[in-house]
């Protein structure tokens with residue numbers, strides 16, 4: 001049994017997991033305006049772990065790994081640059097160790113944790129070679145070749161979102177221009193819809209998603225989506241040419257418009273004949289584990 005912790009931009013989840021199945025879990029929103037947010041997160045994690053252990057009548061000695069899925073960059077047991085929580089540096093391993101005295105703590109970026117979960121237990125579970133893209137606020141990703149996650153020594157790598165797909169394109173927070181995520185994250189799509197439909201500043205994500213679904217037959221929306229898919233295809237074709245995956249998994253909030261996305265995307269990639277190795281079909285799958293993917297992936301680190 002392992003423990004998987006999902007540290008989200010606005011919530012925290014802790015689950016006891018065995019072979020990809022959640023045995024029990026606790027979840028709660030994080031109050032972002034707390035004075036010491038790191039202390040609050042550590043306290044919540046410890047409280048949930050102790051609740052879960054006593055519910056199942058086990059101890060930390062029964063736990064193989066304690067994995068943490070987090071936004072930002074994970075390195076040497078610390079997490080850096082968690083933008084949504086306003087945290088620059090979080091020595092989470094050291095702080096947890098002091099409280100619970102448990103040594104086998106592992107941390108990985110949330111997009112990679114979701115990818116690991118989907119690869120092992122979700123939409124890519126029957127394949128050996130796959131790439132996974134999280135289309136959300138940004139674009140995160142991971143690649144698996146012969147059942148192994150590609151990772152280099154110094155940095156996690158596979159930052160698909162910052163692959164340049166447009167020379168002198170839109171400015172990205174990474175300092176470069178024309179990055180994939182500036183065109184193909186769900187945030188980019190939603191902003192485009194918001195602008196073209198002149199929506200109110202406080203429109204919710206759900207309202208935009210509903211508008212996309214309800215208005216897809218309208219020429220204006222159809223053009224927005226076609227344009228979005230054109231860029232998405234460029235990025236995915238680059239990745240397919242590099243990794244030659246058997247399957248491409250797509251997660252993040254893009255799952256809410258899967259009916260609109262997948263058929264058009266396949267058509268764009270296949271019929272425009274833009275792949276290096278030509279084929280009649282391409283296997284694109286939508287993530288199946290939903291919000292549990294982070295915890296499940298973290299527990300299998």
Ligand SMILES: [Zn+2]
Nearest residue numbers: 162172174179
């Ligand atoms: Zn970038």
